Amino acid sequence: MKNIYVVILMLTVWSLCSCNNEWEDEQYRQLVSFKAEPNAQGVTAAYVRYKPEGKVRFNLPVVVSGSTPNVQDRTVRIGLDPDTLAYLNREQYGHRQELYFRQLEDKYYSMPQTINIPAGTSTVNVPIEFTLGDLDEADKWVLPLQILEDPAGDYQVNPHKHFRRAMLRVTPFNDYSGTYGGTLYKIFLDGDTQQPLTLNTHRTFVVDDQTIFLYAGIRDIDYIDRKNYKVFIKFTDEMIDIQKRKLEIWSDNVDNNKFKKGEAQSYYIIDEEWDPQLPYMKHIYITLYLSYEFEDYTTVPGQRLRYTVDGTLSMQRDINTLIPDEDQQIQW
Missing domain, CATH: 2.60.40.1740 (hypothetical protein (bacova_03559))
Structure with missing residues (x-):
C-alpha cells in the first residue's frame, strides 16, 4: 500500500512539473x-x-x-x-x-x-x-x-x-447640424389645416460653419428629387428677444418650387445645462422655429402641390467633456 502512495505522489509531482502556463500563450491568431x-x-x-x-x-x-x-x-x-x-x-x-x-x-x-x-x-x-x-x-x-x-x-x-x-x-x-425631432414640425397641404403631415425626425446637413440645410416638407436624403428641395438655414447673432435669435432661410431653387418665407419670423433658441448625475456631461438643446411655403412640382407630373410648413424642430447634443477629440466627445 505504501508503494502505491509513493507512485501516486511521484505522478502528481511529475504532472505539476510538466504543466506550463498555457494562458500565457497566444490563444487565437493575430x-x-x-x-x-x-x-x-x-x-x-x-x-x-x-x-x-x-x-x-x-x-x-x-x-x-x-x-x-x-x-x-x-x-x-x-x-x-x-x-x-x-x-x-x-x-x-x-x-x-x-x-x-x-x-x-x-x-x-x-x-x-x-x-x-x-x-x-x-x-x-x-x-x-x-x-x-x-x-x-x-x-x-x-x-x-x-x-x-x-x-x-x-x-x-x-x-x-x-x-x-x-x-x-x-x-x-458644425454646431447646428444633426438629426432633429419633428413631431411639432407641421406640413400642411394647401387648403387642409386640420391634418398636417409630420415626420419623427429630420436630418440636417452642413453648408458652412453657420449654415445647414434640410429638405422641404417630408423629403429626406432617399428621395430621388431631393436636390430640388433644399431649404437653407443660416444662424445669425441678431436677437429677436432675450432668448430668440434670427434665422435666415431660403432655397436655391426659387423659380421652380416657388419657395417663400412664411409670415412669422423664423428663429432659434440654444440652451445648455450640465447633467445632474454625470458632471462631465454637457447637454446642448437647439430649437428651430421655421415658417415657409413651397411647391412640389415633381411628385405628380403636370401638377403643382403647394405646402405650408410651420413648427419647431428640436435636437439635443450630448458632449462628454472628458474626451479630448471633438468628433469623439459628441455622443452621436
Whole structure:
C-alpha cells in the first residue's frame, strides 16, 4: 500500500512539473482588422468638424487581435475598395442608382498607403486628412477602404468582411447640424389645416460653419428629387428677444418650387445645462422655429402641390467633456 502512495505522489509531482502556463500563450491568431463597426446600411459614420479652408483629421483605428500583445513590427497596406461599395449599393438600393452611395473623390482627402504597427503595440490609427469645404452633402459620400494582403506574409488580414473593410460614410458637422425631432414640425397641404403631415425626425446637413440645410416638407436624403428641395438655414447673432435669435432661410431653387418665407419670423433658441448625475456631461438643446411655403412640382407630373410648413424642430447634443477629440466627445 505504501508503494502505491509513493507512485501516486511521484505522478502528481511529475504532472505539476510538466504543466506550463498555457494562458500565457497566444490563444487565437493575430489578425489585422479595422475598428469600424457598420450600421444597418453597411457603412460607418465618420464625423469630421467642418472647416471652410483648413484640413481636419479623422483617425481610423487598425487593430492586431489576439490574447497577447503584437509580437512583431508589421507594415500594413491599405487601399480603396470600390468593388465592395458597388456590391453594397446593389444590396441596399437594387437598380436605383440615383440613391447609391458615391465614392469620395480623391480631392477631398489624403491618407498613407501603409501604416506601421510596432512590436508590443496592438492598436494604431490611420490618419485621414479631409478637406471638405465645398462638399455637397446632397450626395451620400463614402470612402471605401480595405486592408490589403501582405505578399511578404508579415501579417494576416482578418477574413471577416466587416473587419477587413471600412465603408466610411463621411459626415461633416458644425454646431447646428444633426438629426432633429419633428413631431411639432407641421406640413400642411394647401387648403387642409386640420391634418398636417409630420415626420419623427429630420436630418440636417452642413453648408458652412453657420449654415445647414434640410429638405422641404417630408423629403429626406432617399428621395430621388431631393436636390430640388433644399431649404437653407443660416444662424445669425441678431436677437429677436432675450432668448430668440434670427434665422435666415431660403432655397436655391426659387423659380421652380416657388419657395417663400412664411409670415412669422423664423428663429432659434440654444440652451445648455450640465447633467445632474454625470458632471462631465454637457447637454446642448437647439430649437428651430421655421415658417415657409413651397411647391412640389415633381411628385405628380403636370401638377403643382403647394405646402405650408410651420413648427419647431428640436435636437439635443450630448458632449462628454472628458474626451479630448471633438468628433469623439459628441455622443452621436
